[in-house]
Amino acid sequence: MRCEDVWLRYHRRGPWVLRATSVGIGPGEAAVVLGRNGVGKSTLLQLAAGVLRPTRGRVVDRPRRVGWVPERFPADQPFTVRRYLTGMARVAGLGPAEAGPAADRWVERLGLTGFRDVRLPELSKGTAQKVGLAQAMLRRPGLLVLDEPWEGLDAAARELVPALIDEVLAAGGSVLISDHRGETVRLPRAARWTVSDGTVTAEGPSAGPGGPLAVVEIAVPAARVAHAVARLRADGHHVLRVRSDAAPPDAPVPPGEHPAVGSALAVDTASAAGSAPIVDSVEVGGGSVPPTDEQGAAVRAAEPGRARR
Numbered sequence: 001m002r003c004e005d006v007w008l009r010y011h012r013r014g015p016w017v018l019r020a021t022s023v024g025i026g027p028g029e030a031a032v033v034l035g036r037n038g039v040g041k042s043t044l045l046q047l048a049a050g051v052l053r054p055t056r057g058r059v060v061d062r063p064r065r066v067g068w069v070p071e072r073f074p075a076d077q078p079f080t081v082r083r084y085l086t087g088m089a090r091v092a093g094l095g096p097a098e099a100g101p102a103a104d105r106w107v108e109r110l111g112l113t114g115f116r117d118v119r120l121p122e123l124s125k126g127t128a129q130k131v132g133l134a135q136a137m138l139r140r141p142g143l144l145v146l147d148e149p150w151e152g153l154d155a156a157a158r159e160l161v162p163a164l165i166d167e168v169l170a171a172g173g174s175v176l177i178s179d180h181r182g183e184t185v186r187l188p189r190a191a192r193w194t195v196s197d198g199t200v201t202a203e204g205p206s207a208g209p210g211g212p213l214a215v216v217e218i219a220v221p222a223a224r225v226a227h228a229v230a231r232l233r234a235d236g237h238h239v240l241r242v243r244s245d246a247a248p249p250d251a252p253v254p255p256g257e258h259p260a261v262g263s264a265l266a267v268d269t270a271s272a273a274g275s276a277p278i279v280d281s282v283e284v285g286g287g288s289v290p291p292t293d294e295q296g297a298a299v300r301a302a303e304p305g306r307a308r309r
């Protein structure tokens with residue numbers, strides 16, 4: 001998605017909120033929109049999402065599927081959570097047989113099970129915000145636009161936001177996100193777009209010390225996945241995906257293989273220069289590696305330029 005010389009004002013003779021704005025993000029990239037209150041962050045996000053049209057200029061290369069989570073989810077609609085999400089899944093193009101299960105999946109994932117049959121106007125702000133997140137993810141978006149997504153969320157849901165972002169990025173989507181609480185320190189690889197006086201200054205994502213990045217695949221016991229992911233994130237790594245590829249419990253484990261039952265695919269995307277990612281696989285599973293070694297192996301392998309020797 002690219003904004004090309006975009007100008008916006010809300011009224012014909014009103015002040016320009018954005019002037020001559022040219023910024024963009026590509027597949028697998030994220031940008032955090034920063035700036036003081038009222039400076040135009042939401043306006044920029046709405047232009048990117050296609051909710052607003054530029055007064056001048058244009059927005060190009062916007063993916064077909066955009067997930068848009070506004071700062072305040074408009075909960076004044078007379079539907080239950082499940083009915084609303086099922087309807088939104090249909091709007092997003094899912095068939096009648098897929099829409100209900102997709103809604104149910106996201107109800108569960110966002111901890112909304114107890115609110116399934118509650119009408120939207122009766123939800124608290126934070127719960128409504130979760131419904132907003134769910135509707136944006138019903139079909140994985142090519143561009144996910146999140147306006148202050150952490151606002152009003154409880155701790156469990158706040159933890160989920162970076163995971164959703166990672167999923168969109170890992171699938172080759174783009175993410176644009178505004179944040180005045182500084183929560184996006186959790187997204188160290190995101191570009192920073194600062195809005196000030198009607199203009200947007202973009203600073204590219206940091207390649208980190210040592211330049212090119214590596215993707216490291218690690219295997220951990222299923223019971224330790226959450227712990228391993230949390231520690232990798234706390235160390236500033238970018239967890240791309242968690243998958244479960246367990247052998248059936250009774251299946252024999254071939255000699256020399258670890259009986260690992262869960263794995264996390266960490267850590268980083270390819271370098272900004274567009275070179276292919278270096279992929280290395282480090283097995284630390286099987287329950288025989290103490291936590292410190294497990295973490296050490298993952299982090300060592302994630303260091304730029306050291307993944308393949």
Ligand SMILES: Nc1ncnc2c1ncn2[C@@H]1O[C@H](COP(=O)(O)OP(=O)(O)OP(=O)(O)O)[C@@H](O)[C@H]1O
Pocket residue numbers: 010017035036037038039040041042043044071180
């Ligand atoms: N629908 C609207 N009609 C008229 N003016 C608007 C409208 N929406 C926003 N504005 C004005 O545009 C400017 C930018 O607003 P915007 O909501 O984009 O800022 P923001 O940086 O997201 O603010 P905040 O951090 O408080 O959410 C503000 O002066 C605001 O009053």
